[in-house]
Amino acid sequence: MEWFVRAFIKASLAWLAAGVTLGVAMALVPQWIIVRPAHMHMNLLGFVAMMIFGVAYHLIPRFTGHELHSRRLAAIHWWLANVGLALLALGFLLVPVLGFRPIALLGVGGTLAALGAYCFAYNLWRTIDGRAELRAAERAAMERMQSERAGRLPMMSSRGTAG
Ligand code: HEM
Ligand code: HEM
Numbered sequence: 532m533e534w535f536v537r538a539f540i541k542a543s544l545a546w547l548a549a550g551v552t553l554g555v556a557m558a559l560v561p562q563w564i565i566v567r568p569a570h571m572h573m574n575l576l577g578f579v580a581m582m583i584f585g586v587a588y589h590l591i592p593r594f595t596g597h598e599l600h601s602r603r604l605a606a607i608h609w610w611l612a613n614v615g616l617a618l619l620a621l622g623f624l625l626v627p628v629l630g631f632r633p634i635a636l637l638g639v640g641g642t643l644a645a646l647g648a649y650c651f652a653y654n655l656w657r658t659i660d661g662r663a664e665l666r667a668a669e670r671a672a673m674e675r676m677q678s679e680r681a682g683r684l685p686m687m688s689s690r691g692t693a694g
Pocket of ligand 2: 575
Protein backbone atom coordinates (compact mmCIF):
# COMPACT_ATOMS: atom_id res chain seq x y z
CA MET A 532 0.00 0.00 0.00
CA GLU A 533 1.38 3.45 -0.98
CA TRP A 534 2.14 5.78 1.98
CA PHE A 535 -0.38 8.39 0.79
CA VAL A 536 -3.16 5.74 0.65
CA ARG A 537 -2.42 4.83 4.27
CA ALA A 538 -2.13 8.55 5.18
CA PHE A 539 -5.51 9.42 3.59
CA ILE A 540 -7.27 6.52 5.37
CA LYS A 541 -5.68 7.42 8.72
CA ALA A 542 -6.55 11.12 8.23
CA SER A 543 -10.14 10.06 7.43
CA LEU A 544 -10.35 8.09 10.69
CA ALA A 545 -8.87 10.98 12.67
CA TRP A 546 -11.39 13.44 11.12
CA LEU A 547 -14.22 10.99 11.94
CA ALA A 548 -13.13 10.87 15.59
CA ALA A 549 -12.89 14.69 15.76
CA GLY A 550 -16.17 15.19 13.83
CA VAL A 551 -18.30 12.86 15.94
CA THR A 552 -16.80 14.32 19.14
CA LEU A 553 -17.92 17.77 18.03
CA GLY A 554 -21.32 16.21 17.13
CA VAL A 555 -21.74 14.87 20.67
CA ALA A 556 -20.70 18.28 22.09
CA MET A 557 -23.33 19.94 19.87
CA ALA A 558 -25.95 17.40 20.96
CA LEU A 559 -25.17 18.11 24.64
CA VAL A 560 -24.79 21.92 24.46
CA PRO A 561 -27.42 23.39 22.12
CA GLN A 562 -25.61 26.79 21.87
CA TRP A 563 -22.74 24.96 20.14
CA ILE A 564 -24.92 24.19 17.09
CA ILE A 565 -23.41 27.42 15.71
CA VAL A 566 -20.33 25.31 14.82
CA ARG A 567 -22.42 22.86 12.76
CA PRO A 568 -20.51 23.73 9.51
CA ALA A 569 -17.27 22.60 11.23
CA HIS A 570 -18.92 19.31 12.29
CA MET A 571 -20.36 18.79 8.79
CA HIS A 572 -17.07 19.39 6.96
CA MET A 573 -15.00 17.35 9.43
CA ASN A 574 -17.34 14.43 8.75
CA LEU A 575 -18.09 14.94 5.04
CA LEU A 576 -14.87 16.48 3.67
CA GLY A 577 -12.74 14.83 6.37
CA PHE A 578 -14.09 11.34 7.02
CA VAL A 579 -16.14 10.61 3.87
CA ALA A 580 -14.08 12.36 1.17
CA MET A 581 -10.65 11.36 2.57
CA MET A 582 -11.70 7.72 2.85
CA ILE A 583 -12.82 7.90 -0.81
CA PHE A 584 -9.52 9.61 -1.83
CA GLY A 585 -7.40 6.92 -0.13
CA VAL A 586 -9.42 3.97 -1.40
CA ALA A 587 -9.62 5.44 -4.94
CA TYR A 588 -5.82 5.99 -5.11
CA HIS A 589 -5.43 2.29 -4.26
CA LEU A 590 -8.21 0.83 -6.41
CA ILE A 591 -8.40 2.90 -9.61
CA PRO A 592 -4.87 1.93 -10.81
CA ARG A 593 -5.72 -1.73 -10.12
CA PHE A 594 -9.16 -1.56 -11.81
CA THR A 595 -7.70 0.07 -14.93
CA GLY A 596 -4.37 -1.78 -15.00
CA HIS A 597 -2.65 1.62 -15.37
CA GLU A 598 -0.03 2.98 -12.99
CA LEU A 599 -1.12 6.05 -10.97
CA HIS A 600 -0.36 9.08 -13.17
CA SER A 601 1.54 10.98 -10.43
CA ARG A 602 2.49 9.86 -6.93
CA ARG A 603 3.91 13.33 -6.23
CA LEU A 604 0.55 14.95 -7.02
CA ALA A 605 -1.20 12.47 -4.67
CA ALA A 606 1.23 13.48 -1.88
CA ILE A 607 0.62 17.21 -2.60
CA HIS A 608 -3.12 16.46 -2.52
CA TRP A 609 -2.82 14.94 0.97
CA TRP A 610 -1.23 18.12 2.33
CA LEU A 611 -3.65 20.48 0.53
CA ALA A 612 -6.67 18.44 1.71
CA ASN A 613 -5.60 18.26 5.35
CA VAL A 614 -4.14 21.74 5.83
CA GLY A 615 -7.11 23.16 3.86
CA LEU A 616 -9.72 21.35 5.95
CA ALA A 617 -7.93 22.21 9.22
CA LEU A 618 -8.04 25.94 8.33
CA LEU A 619 -11.64 25.72 7.09
CA ALA A 620 -12.79 23.91 10.25
CA LEU A 621 -10.84 26.37 12.43
CA GLY A 622 -12.55 29.23 10.59
CA PHE A 623 -16.01 27.75 11.30
CA LEU A 624 -15.06 27.04 14.93
CA LEU A 625 -13.85 30.63 15.49
CA VAL A 626 -17.21 32.20 14.47
CA PRO A 627 -18.69 32.15 18.02
CA VAL A 628 -15.36 33.30 19.55
CA LEU A 629 -14.82 36.23 17.15
CA GLY A 630 -18.48 37.09 16.64
CA PHE A 631 -17.98 37.31 12.85
CA ARG A 632 -17.00 34.97 9.99
CA PRO A 633 -13.20 34.96 9.45
CA ILE A 634 -13.51 35.22 5.69
CA ALA A 635 -9.75 35.18 4.94
CA LEU A 636 -9.20 31.99 6.97
CA LEU A 637 -12.26 30.28 5.46
CA GLY A 638 -11.19 31.47 2.00
CA VAL A 639 -7.60 30.20 2.29
CA GLY A 640 -8.68 26.86 3.85
CA GLY A 641 -11.45 26.37 1.31
CA THR A 642 -9.16 27.23 -1.62
CA LEU A 643 -6.45 24.80 -0.47
CA ALA A 644 -9.02 22.00 -0.02
CA ALA A 645 -10.49 22.77 -3.45
CA LEU A 646 -7.01 22.78 -5.08
CA GLY A 647 -6.45 19.34 -3.52
CA ALA A 648 -9.72 18.11 -5.02
CA TYR A 649 -8.64 19.41 -8.47
CA CYS A 650 -5.32 17.49 -8.11
CA PHE A 651 -7.31 14.33 -7.29
CA ALA A 652 -9.66 14.76 -10.26
CA TYR A 653 -6.79 15.45 -12.70
CA ASN A 654 -4.58 12.62 -11.38
CA LEU A 655 -7.27 9.95 -11.57
CA TRP A 656 -8.54 11.22 -14.93
CA ARG A 657 -5.02 10.79 -16.40
CA THR A 658 -4.68 7.40 -14.64
CA ILE A 659 -7.91 6.12 -16.19
CA ASP A 660 -6.69 7.20 -19.66
CA GLY A 661 -3.27 5.58 -19.13
CA ARG A 662 0.02 6.61 -20.75
CA ALA A 663 -0.23 7.60 -24.43
CA GLU A 664 2.51 5.19 -25.57
CA LEU A 665 0.83 2.29 -23.71
CA ARG A 666 -2.49 3.16 -25.33
CA ALA A 667 -0.82 3.14 -28.77
CA ALA A 668 0.86 -0.22 -27.99
CA GLU A 669 -2.47 -1.70 -26.78
CA ARG A 670 -4.17 -0.49 -29.98
CA ALA A 671 -1.39 -1.93 -32.17
CA ALA A 672 -1.54 -5.31 -30.36
CA MET A 673 -5.32 -5.40 -30.75
CA GLU A 674 -5.09 -4.63 -34.49
CA ARG A 675 -2.39 -7.31 -34.91
CA MET A 676 -4.58 -9.90 -33.16
CA GLN A 677 -7.59 -8.96 -35.26
CA SER A 678 -5.67 -9.20 -38.55
CA GLU A 679 -4.11 -12.55 -37.50
CA ARG A 680 -7.57 -13.88 -36.64
CA ALA A 681 -8.97 -12.61 -39.97
CA GLY A 682 -6.09 -14.34 -41.80
CA ARG A 683 -6.79 -17.66 -40.05
CA LEU A 684 -10.58 -17.77 -40.59
CA PRO A 685 -10.63 -18.72 -44.33
CA MET A 686 -8.18 -21.58 -43.64
CA MET A 687 -10.35 -22.91 -40.82
CA SER A 688 -13.52 -22.77 -42.94
CA SER A 689 -11.86 -24.48 -45.96
CA ARG A 690 -10.60 -27.24 -43.61
CA GLY A 691 -14.17 -27.50 -42.29
CA THR A 692 -15.69 -27.96 -45.78
CA ALA A 693 -12.97 -30.43 -46.75
CA GLY A 694 -14.22 -32.63 -43.90
C1 HEM B 1 -21.75 10.43 17.05
C2 HEM B 1 -21.93 10.94 15.88
C3 HEM B 1 -22.64 12.24 15.56
C4 HEM B 1 -23.32 13.09 16.37
C5 HEM B 1 -23.56 13.00 17.87
C6 HEM B 1 -23.83 14.17 15.53
C7 HEM B 1 -24.56 15.26 15.97
C8 HEM B 1 -25.06 16.25 15.19
C9 HEM B 1 -25.82 17.39 15.66
C10 HEM B 1 -26.20 17.67 17.12
C11 HEM B 1 -26.15 18.14 14.59
C12 HEM B 1 -26.93 19.46 14.58
C13 HEM B 1 -28.36 19.19 14.30
C14 HEM B 1 -29.13 20.49 14.33
O1 HEM B 1 -28.85 21.38 13.52
O2 HEM B 1 -30.01 20.62 15.18
C15 HEM B 1 -25.58 17.49 13.41
C16 HEM B 1 -25.69 17.96 12.13
C17 HEM B 1 -25.11 17.34 11.03
N1 HEM B 1 -24.35 16.20 11.03
FE1 HEM B 1 -23.84 15.10 12.62
N2 HEM B 1 -23.44 13.93 14.24
C18 HEM B 1 -22.71 12.76 14.21
C19 HEM B 1 -22.13 12.16 13.11
C20 HEM B 1 -22.19 12.65 11.82
C21 HEM B 1 -21.58 12.01 10.67
C22 HEM B 1 -20.75 10.72 10.73
C23 HEM B 1 -21.89 12.79 9.59
C24 HEM B 1 -21.52 12.62 8.16
C25 HEM B 1 -20.86 11.59 7.65
C26 HEM B 1 -22.71 13.90 10.08
C27 HEM B 1 -23.23 14.88 9.28
C28 HEM B 1 -24.00 15.92 9.73
C29 HEM B 1 -24.57 16.93 8.85
C30 HEM B 1 -24.44 16.99 7.33
C31 HEM B 1 -25.27 17.82 9.66
C32 HEM B 1 -26.06 19.05 9.23
C33 HEM B 1 -27.47 18.65 8.97
C34 HEM B 1 -28.31 19.84 8.54
O3 HEM B 1 -27.84 20.96 8.47
O4 HEM B 1 -29.50 19.61 8.29
N3 HEM B 1 -22.86 13.79 11.43
N4 HEM B 1 -24.92 16.34 13.80
C1 HEM C 1 -13.24 22.74 -0.84
C2 HEM C 1 -14.23 22.12 -0.28
C3 HEM C 1 -15.41 22.78 0.39
C4 HEM C 1 -15.58 24.07 0.81
C5 HEM C 1 -14.58 25.22 0.74
C6 HEM C 1 -16.92 24.16 1.38
C7 HEM C 1 -17.46 25.31 1.93
C8 HEM C 1 -18.73 25.41 2.45
C9 HEM C 1 -19.28 26.61 3.07
C10 HEM C 1 -18.54 27.93 3.24
C11 HEM C 1 -20.54 26.32 3.46
C12 HEM C 1 -21.55 27.24 4.16
C13 HEM C 1 -21.39 27.01 5.64
C14 HEM C 1 -22.28 27.89 6.50
O1 HEM C 1 -23.50 27.67 6.48
O2 HEM C 1 -21.76 28.76 7.17
C15 HEM C 1 -20.80 24.92 3.10
C16 HEM C 1 -21.96 24.24 3.37
C17 HEM C 1 -22.14 22.89 3.14
N1 HEM C 1 -21.23 21.99 2.60
FE1 HEM C 1 -19.36 22.46 1.98
N2 HEM C 1 -17.53 22.93 1.29
C18 HEM C 1 -16.64 22.07 0.69
C19 HEM C 1 -16.84 20.72 0.42
C20 HEM C 1 -17.97 20.02 0.76
C21 HEM C 1 -18.15 18.61 0.52
C22 HEM C 1 -17.13 17.70 -0.17
C23 HEM C 1 -19.36 18.28 1.02
C24 HEM C 1 -20.06 16.95 1.06
C25 HEM C 1 -19.50 15.78 0.75
C26 HEM C 1 -19.97 19.49 1.55
C27 HEM C 1 -21.20 19.58 2.13
C28 HEM C 1 -21.78 20.74 2.58
C29 HEM C 1 -23.12 20.82 3.13
C30 HEM C 1 -24.09 19.64 3.28
C31 HEM C 1 -23.34 22.15 3.48
C32 HEM C 1 -24.57 22.73 4.18
C33 HEM C 1 -25.54 23.23 3.19
C34 HEM C 1 -26.70 23.86 3.94
O3 HEM C 1 -26.54 24.27 5.10
O4 HEM C 1 -27.75 23.95 3.33
N3 HEM C 1 -19.08 20.52 1.38
N4 HEM C 1 -19.68 24.39 2.49
